[in-house]
Amino acid sequence: MTFADQIFKQNIQNILENGVMSENARPHYKDGKTANSKYITGAFTSYDLEKGEFPITSLRPIAIKSAIKELMWIYQDQTSELSVLEDKYGVKYWREWALEDGTIGQRYGATVRKHNIIGKFLDGLAKNPWNRRNIINLWQYEDFEETEGLLPCAFQTLFDVRRDPKTQEIYLDATLIQRSNDMLVAHHINAMQYVALQMMIAKHFSWKIGKFFYFVNNLHIYDNQFEQAQELLKRTGSDKEAKLVLNVPDGTNFFDIKPEDFELVDYEPVKPQLKFDLAI
Numbered sequence: 001m002t003f004a005d006q007i008f009k010q011n012i013q014n015i016l017e018n019g020v021m022s023e024n025a026r027p028h029y030k031d032g033k034t035a036n037s038k039y040i041t042g043a044f045t046s047y048d049l050e051k052g053e054f055p056i057t058s059l060r061p062i063a064i065k066s067a068i069k070e071l072m073w074i075y076q077d078q079t080s081e082l083s084v085l086e087d088k089y090g091v092k093y094w095r096e097w098a099l100e101d102g103t104i105g106q107r108y109g110a111t112v113r114k115h116n117i118i119g120k121f122l123d124g125l126a127k128n129p130w131n132r133r134n135i136i137n138l139w140q141y142e143d144f145e146e147t148e149g150l151l152p153c154a155f156q157t158l159f160d161v162r163r164d165p166k167t168q169e170i171y172l173d174a175t176l177i178q179r180s181n182d183m184l185v186a187h188h189i190n191a192m193q194y195v196a197l198q199m200m201i202a203k204h205f206s207w208k209i210g211k212f213f214y215f216v217n218n219l220h221i222y223d224n225q226f227e228q229a230q231e232l233l234k235r236t237g238s239d240k241e242a243k244l245v246l247n248v249p250d251g252t253n254f255f256d257i258k259p260e261d262f263e264l265v266d267y268e269p270v271k272p273q274l275k276f277d278l279a280i
């Protein structure tokens with residue numbers, strides 16, 4: 001089993017044994033019933049990407065390509081128009097959260113564009129990579145007041161560089177902070193899409209990727225997912241550590257990187273796929 005599989009199983013076990021139930025939860029299932037969940041708070045894992053520890057489980061197939069396309073939609077296209085996600089990238093999994101205007105509101109990509117977050121962020125790193133202020137923050141109250149829409153879950157990313165004293169190479173480390181996570185569905189989707197972002201920024205500046213730190217404040221399993229959780233605990237993951245590779249030369253501009261440039265190597269997930277009735 002991989003490092004990520006062990007962490008995943010520990011988190012499942014911990015939530016099932018020590019988690020508490022939500023009360024008066026916001027989401028509901030398709031049949032209208034309230035979607036409560038069992039959760040723990042303050043879950044943290046450190047992945048050493050350089051050592052091949054990627055945050056992807058092999059206990060079931062995870063839609064990593066879709067996750068990377070969703071990331072491009074947010075940080076390159078900088079829009080919250082669903083038509084772009086669906087027609088340009090073929091990713092359909094945001095449909096349930098669309099507003100009447102065909103967007104997911106003044107959120108995610110629309111927030112990135114409105115505040116020129118990527119422009120300012122890349123400028124900051126270019127001027128002085130050691131500035132300790134390299135933050136992408138999608139939690140903008142002013143935007144939330146503009147429209148309806150789900151509030152961003154993976155909402156903040158922090159980056160730091162460090163030079164390896166032996167090789168003199170510069171490494172880029174990243175921290176993803178997430179307020180809420182539907183663990184069985186989106187834990188590895190969220191983690192791997194932000195690893196992809198880290199890789200894109202590292203390539204833009206010709207740096208190496210270092211460590212990825214992942215903090216989730218409310219890590220949950222919905223009350224209609226307990227069977228899937230038990231099934232995941234029974235499975236034995238792959239012996240191979242899957243790796244994400246970005247096949248572009250050092251110095252490739254952030255905006256020129258495409259989803260096809262990413263390759264997932266040695267990914268041999270256990271089947272069959274599990275089905276989820278999502279909390280909306």
Ligand SMILES: Nc1nc(=O)c2c([nH]1)NC[C@@H]1CN(c3ccc(C(=O)N[C@@H](CCC(=O)O)C(=O)O)cc3)CN21
Nearest residue numbers: 062063066093094097150182185186189274278279280
């Ligand atoms: N309850 C809930 N969980 C989420 O993970 C979630 C939300 N809501 N709301 C907004 C977005 C939408 N996201 C989603 C929604 C659906 C899938 C999903 O259906 N995943 C399938 C495979 C999808 C595919 O193959 O393209 C899976 O098996 O994980 C994934 C992420 C993540 N977010």
Ligand SMILES: O=c1ccn([C@H]2C[C@H](O)[C@@H](COP(=O)(O)O)O2)c(=O)[nH]1
Nearest residue numbers: 026027151153154180181182186190
């Ligand atoms: O990228 C995402 C987007 C959403 N989620 C999950 C986390 C929660 O289960 C719901 C959002 O509900 P809130 O009541 O707003 O917390 O969607 C995710 O895991 N990753």
